[in-house]
Amino acid sequence: MENTQYKQEINITPELMTRINELIGHYPDDKRKSALLPVLHEVQDAHENWLSYPLMDKVAEILNIQPIEVYEVVSFYTMYNQKPIGKYMFEFCRTSCCAVRGAEDLMDYTCEKLGIKEGETTPDGMFTVVGVECLGACGYAPMMQVGDFYKEHLTKEKVDTIIAECREGKINLHDK
Structure with a gap:
């Protein structure tokens, strides 16, 4: 998974953070990682439909998990884009x-x-x-x-x- 040649502005708006917290709230405190897939969808939708490493790192930070745990999911599922895509x-x-x-x-x-x-x-x-x-x-x-x-x-x-x-x-x- 190599997307370092693409630059992406990380913009976790208050509205996006509210939505992320709502998703996290569906799971027990000790199971925050369970929100990973829906959180990735929301974050990808808010960032031109793709996920850079710095953005994945931000998701890991929010969920209090290791970045590799996010990379593994993003690289496995085709619904997550690792580089910019067309409209x-x-x-x-x-x-x-x-x-x-x-x-x-x-x-x-x-x-x-x-x-x-x-x-x-x-x-x-x-x-x-x-x-x-x-x-x-x-x-x-x-x-x-x-x-x-x-x-x-x-x-x-x-x-x-x-x-x-x-x-x-x-x-x-x-x-x-």
């Missing part, structure tokens, strides 16, 4: 059902259309394309996740429409 991250499911139904080809198509390789972000900072493990929607294969939403039964035409809608600002990333 729209296309997460293509690449496990059996989706693979058999052409997800890999659609991911390649998307990368080619955007002029990037898997794991890269477009120069304008708009799109990142990644392959992820099972998203739990096998009946809707091939599919991808964009923000909080699944885009199902994908075709090249549907991918083109999703890209166009993102460029036009018509895709809401979060169900909030």
Whole structure:
């Protein structure tokens, strides 16, 4: 896990700290570490959707745990980003059902259309394309996740429409 080439401002606002404390409050005092995953989500959302080492260190400090305990979680789960990503991250499911139904080809198509390789972000900072493990929607294969939403039964035409809608600002990333 190496993200030292990226700089990130740490901004734990009073509002964010209130939310973090609320999450920590769901667990006994001697089990603060149990709040790690939801705290990481909140902190990542408040910091352009990625987590630098200094930011992970700050989370460790808040939870009174060792930084390595945070690094292990961030490096294990694909929902945490270790470098800056595009505004729209296309997460293509690449496990059996989706693979058999052409997800890999659609991911390649998307990368080619955007002029990037898997794991890269477009120069304008708009799109990142990644392959992820099972998203739990096998009946809707091939599919991808964009923000909080699944885009199902994908075709090249549907991918083109999703890209166009993102460029036009018509895709809401979060169900909030």
